[in-house]
Amino acid sequence: MPLATPVRPDGLADFLEVRERLLAIAHRIAGRHVDAEDIVQEAWLRWQRVDRSLVNSPPAFLSLTTSRLAISAIRSARYRSSVAPGDWLENVPARGDGPARLAERADDVRAAIEVVATVLTPCEQVTYLLREAFGLPYRQIGAALGRTEPHARQLAYRARLRLAAPRGSTPSTGTPAHRARLLSAFVAAARTGDTAALVALAG
Structure with a gap:
């Protein structure tokens, strides 16, 4: 059989x-x-x-x-066994943290921003962070960037596609100086709620 x-x-x-x-x-x-x-x-x-x-x-x-x-x-x-699960914003260094905790949290945020800054264009970076990290509606994102709501949606969609693309299929973008500015603006926005410096990096 x-x-x-x-x-x-x-x-x-x-x-x-x-x-x-x-x-x-x-x-x-x-x-x-x-x-x-x-x-x-x-x-x-x-x-x-x-x-x-x-x-x-x-x-x-x-x-x-x-x-x-x-x-x-x-x-x-x-x-990371030393870091409890949480949102990006929960890992943003806080003033009351000790030196070790500051280093751990900063490293987590830096790793995420490095990926975004390397793969996406500046406008896509800002759109993606405003949407995914801060949860802003597309209408508000579009207004901040001087674009329409549908355009903001398209930017976010394109950003997700770029992040999902195979290695080497998208060119590396951004200089080390730009990545540092993006990280600094993101952390500042997470602490204060003021995204103006982050939006300014969209170009």
Whole structure:
């Protein structure tokens, strides 16, 4: 009697087709291979739970999901045993923190900003941070940048696509001086709520 062919989990073929690409995305953002493996595993679990009949492009969906999970890992410092999970803003150095805690929190924020500043254009950087870190509505972001609400949405969408793109497919942007200014403006905005200096970096 012939052996039955093992039945693959639904959606596995689509996932395996882009798995190496997903690992590259996660590794570029998270910085460590072991973290990238965990992130891609989580992306697989998300893929199993989603209604795939509503997904027009499995590669695009999986790439965006992996990118968001990787950025979330940086934001929450999930893989740093010395730092409790939390939002980016929770990791912004506070005046009352001791020297060690200041260093830990600053390192978490710096790692996230480094990814954003390296991959995105200045306008995309500011749009993405205002939306993802501060949760501002697109209408307000557009007004701050002197653009329409649909344009602000497009900038945020383009930023997410760039972050999800395979390594090397998008040019590195920004100088070390610009990245330092972006980090400083972001931290200041998180502490005070005043995003003017951050918006000014959009160019």
